[in-house]
Amino acid sequence: MTKQKIKVVISDLDGTLLNAHHKISEYTKTVFQELHNQNYLVIVATGRHHLDAMPLVESLGVPLYLVTSNGARIHSPTKELLFSVNMESDHVKSILSLDIDPEITTVLFRENVWQTNKHNEKLNSFQTELNYHPELVDFSTVEDLSAIKVFFTHEKHSKLLELRAQILEHHSDLFSHAFSLPICLEFMDKSVDKSVAIAKILEKENLIFEEAISFGDGFNDENMLKATGKGLVMGNAPDSLKNKLSHLEVILTNDNDGVAKHLHQEFLASSLLK
Structure with missing residues (x-):
């Protein structure tokens, strides 16, 4: 995987984009806005319900696909419901x-x-x-x-x-x-998983997993992290997940803006972003 190949940024919310106070930092917002300016596709994939997650991701200030309830719902950047499945x-x-x-x-x-x-x-x-x-x-x-x-x-x-x-x-x-x-x-x-929902989005956008980077901290992120061209495990993830995905890089914690700092360093270092 090369930096030039990455076209999609995928992130979990809790324990990943959100800090311990369940907020997205101003620095993270700035990084994602610059990613959008540079034409990266953004997908947020969370276990939260869409009514709960939407106000949080809106604060990023960029259009994005939203995967919620671990993949049971997909909403488009215009908030159109694209996919849903319930338990009987x-x-x-x-x-x-x-x-x-x-x-x-x-x-x-x-x-x-x-x-x-x-x-x-x-x-x-x-x-x-x-x-x-x-x-x-x-x-x-x-x-x-x-x-x-x-x-x-x-x-x-x-x-x-x-x-x-x-x-x-x-x-x-x-x-x-x-x-x-x-x-x-x-x-x-049984059909629900974040990675399955993300695959639907990538197909719609004519993209593939190898062109995506993903970030997560929970076992509901496991398949997503393994599927993408590069998967990053948060420093605050449980040791059991780090050990299971020992081949993946561990980055800074959510409280230290681990996602934003990695993206800034790897993809935006040459930009004017401060």
């Missing part, structure tokens, strides 16, 4: 009918709200502005459980590992899954 109600019900530890927070991503079995302040803190509203529900009373994705969160990673094993024991052929964070276990329709 019966499939979600088969998960929720399992004996899930009541300490675990369960969340269903619906089209306009996220439904949860309990209030979770840590989850609420991920939205600096409440664009995607929570709704407290008893899932046993909900008839239609079709969802964009279902995810579980708990401070103990070990509890989520046990839950993953429990779900996959019964339903390994129905879902794709990933840890977006060690404390967040997510399940989607």
